[in-house]
Amino acid sequence: MRIDVVTIFPEFFSVLDVSLLGRGRQKGLVETHVHDLRDFTYDRHRTVDDTPYGGGAGMVMKPEPWGEAFDRVLGEHDESAPPSEAIVVFPSPAGERFTQAVAHELADASHLVFACGRYEGIDSRVAEHVASRAMVRELSLGDYVLNGGEVAVVAMLEAITRLVPGMVGNPESIVEESHGDGGLLEYPIYTKPASWRGLDVPDVLRSGDHGKVAAWRHAQAVERTRRVRPDLLPGADAS
Numbered sequence: 001m002r003i004d005v006v007t008i009f010p011e012f013f014s015v016l017d018v019s020l021l022g023r024g025r026q027k028g029l030v031e032t033h034v035h036d037l038r039d040f041t042y043d044r045h046r047t048v049d050d051t052p053y054g055g056g057a058g059m060v061m062k063p064e065p066w067g068e069a070f071d072r073v074l075g076e077h078d079e080s081a082p083p084s085e086a087i088v089v090f091p092s093p094a095g096e097r098f099t100q101a102v103a104h105e106l107a108d109a110s111h112l113v114f115a116c117g118r119y120e121g122i123d124s125r126v127a128e129h130v131a132s133r134a135m136v137r138e139l140s141l142g143d144y145v146l147n148g149g150e151v152a153v154v155a156m157l158e159a160i161t162r163l164v165p166g167m168v169g170n171p172e173s174i175v176e177e178s179h180g181d182g183g184l185l186e187y188p189i190y191t192k193p194a195s196w197r198g199l200d201v202p203d204v205l206r207s208g209d210h211g212k213v214a215a216w217r218h219a220q221a222v223e224r225t226r227r228v229r230p231d232l233l234p235g236a237d238a239s
């Protein structure tokens, strides 16, 4: 998988060198390229923003540097060329919700491009233009506002790349986790010692009865989901 990130803060992405993503890069499973949007400007001040048409507070990112950046990562603009294989992600609090299901979809792509907006956002023509050349997804982490897409993209990258085959040592460890296929939150987990600071591991987990253990874990997962995220339960009213 090839990953391109366009940002005015390339240094945010130095975290890609550590942890899971770093190892995946060493193994050749993912290849990341981080581009500084200001490298696609031509004025002395390397300007990437301007005032909004129609008025209002804040600044808007200008379309021209983004057009040049996409020409670089998607290939020069050519109306007659076939659409790129890439999926282009615009992180935005106004996007559709980034979920585990979306992470799985993006993990199947051969090329992902992340366009990190700052200020009040990117001139709307940029996403419209890119949509004529590649698949575009506007994605939000949740219902809160970040100053820019960078931190959101780091989170999305971690969620996506760990689903790429070969990235996680034991593939079974990503099957039973929260927001996996069961749609329930994860059950409580324990390791040794059996008694710690007066708190004991539930007896059922030490019984050796795999059927009982599975039933207990399922019941705990259902109970936890009902308590903290009832919206995830089957039949929950999404509204």
Ligand code: 6GU
Pocket: 090, 091, 092, 093, 139, 140, 141, 142, 143, 144, 145, 146, 147, 148, 149, 152, 153
């Ligand atoms: Cl993807 N971007 C920004 N700027 N804020 C967010 C977000 C994304 N997701 C939640 N809040």
